[in-house]
Amino acid sequence: MSWGAHQFETYAIQAHLPKRWQLKVSYLAIVIGDQLPDFIAKFWVYGFNLNGRHYGAKVPQQFHRGWPGAGWSHSLVLGFIVVALWLWRTKDRPWSRAWAAGFILGFGAHCVTDINDSVGTMLLFPFSTANFSIGTWAYAATVKGGKYLDAAAYYSSFGLVMDLIWLVIVVCSWRVLTRHHWRTRVVAADPRAWAWLGRRLSEPLLLAVYRATFFYGVCRVVAWTVWAHLITGDQHPWGLHWGGPDFVTRVHLSSLPVWLVLVTAASVLALVCYVADRIVAGGERQPAELEPAAP
């Protein structure tokens, strides 16, 4: 799975919205869309211990990304269902499309980003239950190792490199984190939600809410890396090679050629962008166009 990347990619999306989507995509919805897949599945992947007994998935990778399991949480069909229901229930509201577009962008980014680990995601579910993966690093959630081994493995592998790449992308687009951008782009695209928050929080806190995801991403990258390599470094040697690290058993659910995975992922991203564009464009129609033609 990806760790800090899922925080940084929300800002990368916000910073690189096409001009025609400016002020029409909710950043809060991007975050919710990006967090939803793991919010659904990850708790049971790691499980918990109670009275000496462990409760959780017996085969974490199968539950997290496979079928049968909760692998549908990382498939685009769930994102489309949520968006369709959302648009149906809120179609008369002015903020409806901004949230729908933001959600599907964040959700799609998460599903595609997670093809990097050795288990991947069911990008074409329910049409196919194959897991699309390019195996950049080893999936490391295990019953015995839990979250700590998973973190140590991720931050000993190309997963750390992935997080740093996304961080560099955001740093190169640093204006996305400024007060000016927040006021003129983020709040302007989603005035009702920020007004609601603004009735409860001061402006410095509103800005902190906006920057909180970035803050959490940076802190978790640093904290886990320091823990894995300075505090417990002898247990977690670096594995900066494809499919690393070596101190975890590499698991996978399918074996598809890398070229097929990349073509499918690119197609999925294109579909997500097309759908987001249609959602945004649907809100641009003038009132006259909506009236039935005179007989």
Next chain:
Amino acid sequence: MENARGDREPKGHLLVYAVAAASYIGVGIFEKAILNWVTGPLWLLAVVALAHRLMRRKVSGPAEPAATPQVPPLDARRDAA
């Protein structure tokens, strides 16, 4: 730091975020349970709220003691009755 349109970031905001990050990372390395998507953002909000409150107190000065109504001593009230 002033952006193109003149939106000034509050003075010291970078320091506040740096303190929040350093404290969160420092504690998080040893108490890894706090490294989650709920505690992380809440930690930042708490530090920003605290810093903002301290800055406002520093700018406005110590609060004046509230004026209390003059209550005559007990003996005077008994004598009046």
